[in-house]
Amino acid sequence: MHEMxxxxxxxxxxxxxxxxxGFQHVTVVRLEIGALSCVEPAALSFCFDSVTRGTVAxxxxxxxxxxxxxxxxxxxSRVVDIExxxxxxxxxxxxxxxTRTGNExxxxxxxxx
Amino acid sequence: xxxxxxxxxxxxxxxxxxxxxxxHVHHHHHHDxxxxxxxxxxxxxxxxxxxxxxxxxxxxxxNRHFFSQRGVFVVNLMSSPGSGKTTLLVNTVGAQKTRYPIxxxxxxxxxxxxxxxxxSAGVPGVQINTGKGCHLxxxxxxxxxxxxxxxxxxxxxxxxxxxxxxxxxxxxxETRKVVVMSVTEGEDKPLKYPDMFAVSDLMLIxxxxxxxxxxxxxxxxxDYARRVxxxxxxxxxxxxxxxxxxxxxxxxxxxxxxxxxxxxxxxGDQTA
Numbered sequence: 001m002h003e004m005x006x007x008x009x010x011x012x013x014x015x016x017x018x019x020x021x022g023f024q025h026v027t028v029v030r031l032e033i034g035a036l037s038c039v040e041p042a043a044l045s046f047c048f049d050s051v052t053r054g055t056v057a058x059x060x061x062x063x064x065x066x067x068x069x070x071x072x073x074x075x076x077s078r079v080v081d082i083e084x085x086x087x088x089x090x091x092x093x094x095x096x097x098x099t100r101t102g103n104e105x106x107x108x109x110x111x112x113x
Numbered sequence: 114x115x116x117x118x119x120x121x122x123x124x125x126x127x128x129x130x131x132x133x134x135x136x137h138v139h140h141h142h143h144h145d146x147x148x149x150x151x152x153x154x155x156x157x158x159x160x161x162x163x164x165x166x167x168x169x170x171x172x173x174x175x176n177r178h179f180f181s182q183r184g185v186f187v188v189n190l191m192s193s194p195g196s197g198k199t200t201l202l203v204n205t206v207g208a209q210k211t212r213y214p215i216x217x218x219x220x221x222x223x224x225x226x227x228x229x230x231x232x233s234a235g236v237p238g239v240q241i242n243t244g245k246g247c248h249l250x251x252x253x254x255x256x257x258x259x260x261x262x263x264x265x266x267x268x269x270x271x272x273x274x275x276x277x278x279x280x281x282x283x284x285x286x287e288t289r290k291v292v293v294m295s296v297t298e299g300e301d302k303p304l305k306y307p308d309m310f311a312v313s314d315l316m317l318i319x320x321x322x323x324x325x326x327x328x329x330x331x332x333x334x335x336d337y338a339r340r341v342x343x344x345x346x347x348x349x350x351x352x353x354x355x356x357x358x359x360x361x362x363x364x365x366x367x368x369x370x371x372x373x374x375x376x377x378x379x380x381g382d383q384t385a
Contacts, residue, residue, distance in 0.1 A: 106161075
């Protein structure tokens with residue numbers, strides 16, 4: 001359950017932002033989560049709901065924007081879409097792939113009041 | 114509570130049986146590169162753009178700086194429970210401790226059995242008990258370093274909590290990540306737990322002395338690991354019998370040589 005640690009660090013980031021920007025309440029937390037990152041969105045939502053109780057983010061909606069996984073295929077010499085680590089190239093079915101995007105785990109923006 | 118950074122110990126416990134060696138090595142970063150966009154008093158949109166692992170990564174960077182200044186080659190050992198990490202470490206320590214200084218950080222949810230095994234093998238060992246936690250993070254490792262004598266040009270092993278999932282996400286400031294899997298596990302582990310194999314630099318296939326008694330397909334395991342991570346290095350060994358350990362020890366020596374060379378180059382730059 002590393003999603004619990006990630007949720008706790010989300011709350012810390014939000015509290016820092018609240019101290020700097022002077023908001024009282026967060027309504028939406030918008031995240032970018034890569035398809036290849038080791039985050040399970042359902043587990044993250046569950047943990048987020050429990051660790052935000054009593055904080056400025058209590059009751060906030062977690063809006064997860066999924067970032068697709070993309071990798072360089074050394075055989076085809078181009079970037080292709082992949083859904084997970086260990087997926088073959090959709091064109092040549094080879095495994096000589098180097099990940100380019102999809103490992104993201106970040107808070108993109110907050111809707112606050 | 115930690116007097117340096119104010120962190121609560123919660124369930125995490127760090128034990129060495131000795132006094133702290135030095136003050137807290139990590140720094141606390143405060144980022145205020147925020148941007149306020151809409152100025153509506155009712156509702157605002159704040160661009161945050163911060164990595165969820167930012168805090169861990171800041172601590173990891175501080176650990177990495179600490180290691181590079183001292184020429185320490187740091188190996189983060191990860192695996193499922195029972196793959197033989199601790200036996201591998203105890204035997205590695207026994208065989209290599211006269212060649213270079215070694216220290217060990219042990220991570221487990223409970224008990225200090227592993228650190229005691231390491232200390233019995235003749236090198237300093239600190240135990241981190243994570244309580245309910247499923248992985249080590251860079252902050253815990255920073256605190257463990259306060260209790261460990263870390264010599265220049267040495268090897269530090271960090272034995273992570275036995276878990277093939279969560280430790281993959283947390284940078285500890287190590288030089289290399291090593292995943293250990295044993296031939297008593299399924300050869301498709303790299304496909305079942307791809308995140309771990311994708312982030313690792315080296316895969317050790319352990320317990321090869323048991324191969325005659327098993328149906329483990331080593332070539333298939335290697336093929337699966339390379340599907341997930343085409344660049345991963347792979348060594349096969351038995352920590353118990355010693356088969357294949359020479360290549361592992363050579364890998365460690367080579368890593369230490371690089372760490373030492375980089376420390377000397379950096380020191381030379383400063384005095385030049």
